[in-house]
Amino acid sequence: MSASLDIRLKRANKVYHEGPIQLITSNIEVVKPGKVPGGKTEIPFEFPLHTKGNKVLYETYHGVFVNIQYTLRCDMKRSLLAKDLSKTCEFMVHCLPQKAKLQPTPVDFNITPETLQNIRNKHCHLDATNCVITQPLTGELVVQSSDVAIKSIELQLVRVETCGCAEGYARDATEIQNIQIAEGDVCHSLPIPIYMVFPRLFTCPTLETTNFKVEFEVNVVIVLHDDHLITENFPLKLCRV
Numbered sequence: 719m720s721a722s723l724d725i726r727l728k729r730a731n732k733v734y735h736e737g738p739i740q741l742i743t744s745n746i747e748v749v750k751p752g753k754v755p756g757g758k759t760e761i762p763f764e765f766p767l768h769t770k771g772n773k774v775l776y777e778t779y780h781g782v783f784v785n786i787q788y789t790l791r792c793d794m795k796r797s798l799l800a801k802d803l804s805k806t807c808e809f810m811v812h813c814l815p816q817k818a819k820l821q822p823t824p825v826d827f828n829i830t831p832e833t834l835q836n837i838r839n840k841h842c843h844l845d846a847t848n849c850v851i852t853q854p855l856t857g858e859l860v861v862q863s864s865d866v867a868i869k870s871i872e873l874q875l876v877r878v879e880t881c882g883c884a885e886g887y888a889r890d891a892t893e894i895q896n897i898q899i900a901e902g903d904v905c906h907s908l909p910i911p912i913y914m915v916f917p918r919l920f921t922c923p924t925l926e927t928t929n930f931k932v933e934f935e936v937n938v939v940i941v942l943h944d945d946h947l948i949t950e951n952f953p954l955k956l957c958r959v
Contacts, residue, residue: 721750723792723805724749725807727742727807733811733812734812735811736813739768740767741765743762744763745761746763747761748760765790767811778811779920780919783881783888788808788810810919813922815959819959820850824843824844826842826843828842842857843858844857844952847953847955849916850957850959851922854915855873855912855913856911856914858911859909860908860909861908863906866942866944868904869901869941869943870901871910872898872899872938873897873899873937873938875917875921876934877892878932879892879930879931879932880930894934899911899912899913903943921934924957933953934953934954937952938950
């Protein structure tokens with residue numbers, strides 16, 4: 719067994735917050751078979767989490783064109799005949815919760831496509847489009863009548879990343895997750911609950927900076943048996959309270 723190096727954070731959830739300086743406490747575990755009693759030793763350390771000047775810590779976010787990640791790295795130099803060891807460990811930063819009370823903004827809508835003989839009078843509502851990131855997106859959908867059989871009803875969560883500068887901006891939308899809330903030709907006039915949990919690393923509070931923006935949308939997608947799609951799009955504002 720060869721020697722190994724590991725970083726173990728004291729916080730099990732690996733979550734820290736921006737704002738007042740916090741100490742990241744951890745142990746560096748070095749395993750050296752046959753070199754020390756028990757084969758390993760631990761080195762405790764503390765690392766202050768803060769920024770310089772007017773810089774801010776943005777919330778951890780794993781995107782396609784925008785990535786905000788924070789890591790600790792430990793390098794151990796060894797003798798000439800032994801390979802140096804290196805280990806990285808990601809930790810998460812959450813923005814400070816906003817103090818103002820969030821007022822939900824429910825949305826009611828109907829889709830009545832006139833050009834397609836398919837679904838008519840589809841009543842739906844979302845309980846809020848300004849959402850707390852730690853709470854699920856909820857609502858209700860009702861299909862009253864349909865000339866074409868329904869194959870599936872889905873919720874599609876989309877991230878919209880905008881990057882650039884004064885010379886120009888690029889805007890790209892990519893799917894984060896897709897949840898099927900109904901399968902087959904659903905019973906008419908029966909309420910179908912909408913429930914979607916925001917994924918931990920692939921969402922963050924809606925963010926707008928000088929050089930990039932991270933925004934989110936949700937699509938309600940009706941898939942018909944003839945493979946036609948009916949989609950309704952809703953911009954979302956995510957926040958942490």
